[in-house]
Amino acid sequence: MPGLLVLMGSGETSPTMVEVHRAAVRTLRAGARAVLLDTPYAFQENRADISARACRYFARSVGLDVEVTAGITGADWVFSGPGSPTYALDRWTDSGVAGDLRARVRARQGVTVLASAAACTAGLATVPVYEIYKVGAEPHWREGIGLLEPLGLQAVLIPHFDNAEGGTHDTRYCYLGERRLSRMERELPDGTAVLGLDEHTAVIIDLESETVQVAGRGGLTVRRPGSAVVLPSGTRTDLAGIRRLAEGGAGGSASPPVAPAAAPAEVTLEETIRSCEERFKAAAARPDMVAAAQTVLDLEAELVKWAADTEEDAGGVDQARELMRLLIARLGELASTAGLRSQGLRSLVESLLALRAQLRQEGQYDVADALRTAMLAGGVAVEDTPDGPRWTLAS
Secondary structure, eight states: OOOEEEEESSOTTSGGGHHHHHHHHTTSOTTOOEEEEOGGGTTSTTHHHHHHHHHHHIIIIIOOOOEEESOOTTOSEEEEOSSOHHHHHHHHHHHTHHHHHHHHHHTTOSEEEEEHHHHHTSSSEEOOHIIIIISOOOSOOEEOOOSSGGGTOOEEEESSTTOOTTSSSOOHHHHTHHHHHHHHHTTSOTTOEEEEEOTTEEEEEETTTOEEEEEESSEEEEEETTEEEEEETTOEEEHHHHHHHHTTSOOOSOOOOOOOSSOOOOOOHHHHHHHHHHHHHHHHHTTOHHHHHHHHHHHHHHHHHHTTOSSOOSSOHHHHHHHHHHHHHHHHHHHHHHOTTSTTHHHHHHHHHHHHHHHHHTTOHHHHHHHHHHHHHTTEEEEEETTEEEEEEOO
């Protein structure tokens, strides 16, 4: 079975990485054993929920049945993602999993997919992001598990390279920012490069042919003191070219970006939230009640698609739910001020009832109740009957 090493900057269980996962899974033999290493987030109280969401994602979106485990012996496909890089490092080192991962890469066998926190451990050193960004520790490195060394790369890997959640402060480079990363680079062994992997972006390394492809929303940055080369999504090259860039030379055989064979990359949930806000404002200004209701329906559909995302970047599921609640309340206000007996009332109410039915089917009863309350405030009373919901104009 051909060997693949897939590294992801983020979005590992979101719609943006579905095609990358599917392409990797197509290389597996029939009946392949697939395991999810839950170690990076095993300390979290909601570890079971995170694992369940990830397993649903791989089953429904990728077509792969996955078992959750702490070891990888006998696995054809291995995945690990969000959490704490240092927590994973300590336990993988003690349990022997770190050595097993290195052995897979050296043998050029199996599909190994590491994302976010797990990807952060792949190089010769690891960013202790929790300790630096959230606890306030002095910038420092931890030893990595060394998956890149068998590929001839003396490098560290930093996911979330283009993160912009900070707004007023620099959170690029996995929340380090330029000041801290520059300081930390001086502490690396001579000749060590930084491989920066943007969010919702993957680098796919065929371990047998040594071809390399960048896929997704962003790019792969090969950074050395005083210089940086960005390989955007669609770039196809080889390990020899990456090595030359990491050593300070030209990329050689790297090809210019080409349109990926797979479907275009999905928009992020953050982009969807911004788009829905603007569409709703435009519909409310006209006013177009049906278009406003459709915007809420579209946002709800995106929430379903992103429900399995185990590591939410900016504009995550919680923010989308908050926006949906706000828009639902605003719909009630618009219905009241626009006049309930307008020509578009029936279409509006039917759209809202369809949304409410979908919410109830998914078990989101609190949001469904909020929608019913908002409709009543706008003058539409909804009664649930054995034959389905019935609506009337409130007196």
